[in-house]
Amino acid sequence: MKHYIFIAVILLTQFTFGQDVETNTTSKIWSLEDCISYAIEHNITLKDADLNTSISEVDYNQSKSAKLPNLFGSASQNFSSGTSIDPITSDYVSDQIHSTNVGINSSVTLFQGNQLTNQVKQNKLLIEQNSLLAQEAKNNIVISILESYLQTLYSKEGITIAENNLNASEKEVIRAKSRLEAGTIALSDYTEAQSQAATNKYNVIAAKNDYELNIITLKQLLELSPLEYLQIETVDENEDLIHLELNREAIYTNALSYLPEVEASATNILINEKELDIAKGGYLPTLSMTGSVGSGYTSISDNNFTDQLDVNFNQRLGLSLSIPIFNRNQTKSAVQIASFNIEKAEIQKQTVEKEVIKKVETAYQNALSSQEQLVAAEASQDAAEQSYNLAQKKYELGDLSTTDLVVSQNTYTNAQQNYLQSKYLNILYHQLLQFYQGNEIKL
Numbered sequence: 001m002k003h004y005i006f007i008a009v010i011l012l013t014q015f016t017f018g019q020d021v022e023t024n025t026t027s028k029i030w031s032l033e034d035c036i037s038y039a040i041e042h043n044i045t046l047k048d049a050d051l052n053t054s055i056s057e058v059d060y061n062q063s064k065s066a067k068l069p070n071l072f073g074s075a076s077q078n079f080s081s082g083t084s085i086d087p088i089t090s091d092y093v094s095d096q097i098h099s100t101n102v103g104i105n106s107s108v109t110l111f112q113g114n115q116l117t118n119q120v121k122q123n124k125l126l127i128e129q130n131s132l133l134a135q136e137a138k139n140n141i142v143i144s145i146l147e148s149y150l151q152t153l154y155s156k157e158g159i160t161i162a163e164n165n166l167n168a169s170e171k172e173v174i175r176a177k178s179r180l181e182a183g184t185i186a187l188s189d190y191t192e193a194q195s196q197a198a199t200n201k202y203n204v205i206a207a208k209n210d211y212e213l214n215i216i217t218l219k220q221l222l223e224l225s226p227l228e229y230l231q232i233e234t235v236d237e238n239e240d241l242i243h244l245e246l247n248r249e250a251i252y253t254n255a256l257s258y259l260p261e262v263e264a265s266a267t268n269i270l271i272n273e274k275e276l277d278i279a280k281g282g283y284l285p286t287l288s289m290t291g292s293v294g295s296g297y298t299s300i301s302d303n304n305f306t307d308q309l310d311v312n313f314n315q316r317l318g319l320s321l322s323i324p325i326f327n328r329n330q331t332k333s334a335v336q337i338a339s340f341n342i343e344k345a346e347i348q349k350q351t352v353e354k355e356v357i358k359k360v361e362t363a364y365q366n367a368l369s370s371q372e373q374l375v376a377a378e379a380s381q382d383a384a385e386q387s388y389n390l391a392q393k394k395y396e397l398g399d400l401s402t403t404d405l406v407v408s409q410n411t412y413t414n415a416q417q418n419y420l421q422s423k424y425l426n427i428l429y430h431q432l433l434q435f436y437q438g439n440e441i442k443l
Contacts, residue, residue: 028231031232031233031443032232032441035149035221036441039222040141053127053134059126063122064120066109066116066119067116067117067120068108070106070107071105071106073102073104074103077098077100078097081096081097093300099296099298100296101295102294102309103293103294103295105291105292106290107288107290108289111284112284113283114277115281115282118274118277118278119274121274125270125274126271129264133260133261136260136261141221142435143432146428146432146435148221149218149232150427151214151217152214152217155211155214156232156234158417158420161416161420162203162206168200168409169197169409170197173194173197175396176402177190179398185398185402189401190402192402196406235427248364251360251437255436259436262349262353264352272342272345275341276338278338279337282324282331282335283331284324285321285322285323287321289319289320290317290318291318292315292316293314293316294314295309295310295313296309297309359436360433367426367429374419374422377415377419381418384416388408388411391405392405427443
């Protein structure tokens with residue numbers, strides 16, 4: 001009996017702990033700042049970009065090490081029979097020979113047309129470029145999080161609008177049924193009220209589904225499990241955005257100096273210029289120095305192994321000069337290709353600048369437009385709400401048909417949705433303009 005009690009206590013404890021964990025998980029409400037910081041830490045696209053930077057750092061260190069001398073040890077054991085040259089004494093012998101060779105070899109490139117130095121400089125530029133590309137990837141994730149977060153909030157508020165319409169239409173069905181039973185309206189008016197309620201119920205289901213789909217998109221950006229609960233924080237309406245002053249010239253200047261893709265494209269030109277210097281180095285000679293120490297043993301000598309290693313110990317030091325005369329126009333082709341790539345990089349920089357200006361201009365124009373649209377949408381919503389409230393009162397008094405009430409409700413719903421859309425677009429475009437200038441996104 002004691003065993004059963006003990007097991008029951010353990011199961012109860014585990015169940016209670018599991019409930020606490022679930023409560024803690026579901027109680028967290030994610031702000032936009034939480035989503036951005038979590039995505040920066042866990043998003044696989046950013047991890048991949050960071051790995052590219054790490055790889056370029058390894059290449060940079062390797063290119064610096066290419067200037068250092070190498071060092072190899074060697075050892076060999078040989079056997080020969082018949083007339084041959086003794087590998088140790090270089091004498092012609094007609095006998096079986098056992099020989100041993102040991103040594104250490106080293107070589108260093110003294111000059112190679114400055115190719116090694118230019119390769120180091122190019123790889124350093126590649127580190128800078130990959131760092132900028134990683135920052136660009138980070139910016140893209142931040143913007144995607146912002147868009148997805150606001151879209152999710154938009155769909156969440158859309159559920160509230162749809163549920164309010166459903167509640168209102170269900171009350172209208174009840175009133176219509178009472179009026180039908182009292183004989184004050186026709187059956188068609190009652191069925192129309194039922195149809196509107198059914199439509200609004202469908203809209204609630206569609207709004208909830210849209211919200212869940214947006215949650216899935218946000219989870220994917222955050223690299224969260226599909227089974228993990230996610231609830232986001234609502235934002236307060238910022239009235240300052242409606243009358244915010246926007247300086248177009250300052251926005252463009254700040255964006256071109258801040259956004260990393262512009263600097264990355266400029267760095268790409270420098271990288272290709274170093275590639276041209278490396279290619280031109282192929283026209284110049286290469287000077288290398290080699291050195292070695294070694295010794296050996298041969299079986300035809302009367303001295304023992306240790307004595308022969310001492311007697312046969314040797315050192316060598318040499319210089320090697322390689323002068324390019326004709327390499328089938330490989331160097332010439334490399335120089336031409338590098339020159340063309342510089343031109344392509346300059347064109348790419350212009351393209352990037354045009355793309356930056358385009359997206360900043362788009363955000364700027366949309367920000368201006370959204371300010372005006374928000375004011376108009378708010379006025380339209382207020383007017384539609386008053387009209388709908390009046391229509392409901394007339395309907396209760398029997399002075400308005402069900403059809404006219406449905407029309408009034410739909411007009412009010414459209415006005416609400418237009419206002420909701422204008423509100424979040426206004427927030428989005430103003431936040432984008434702030435972000436393009438290097439300012440922190442805050443809701």
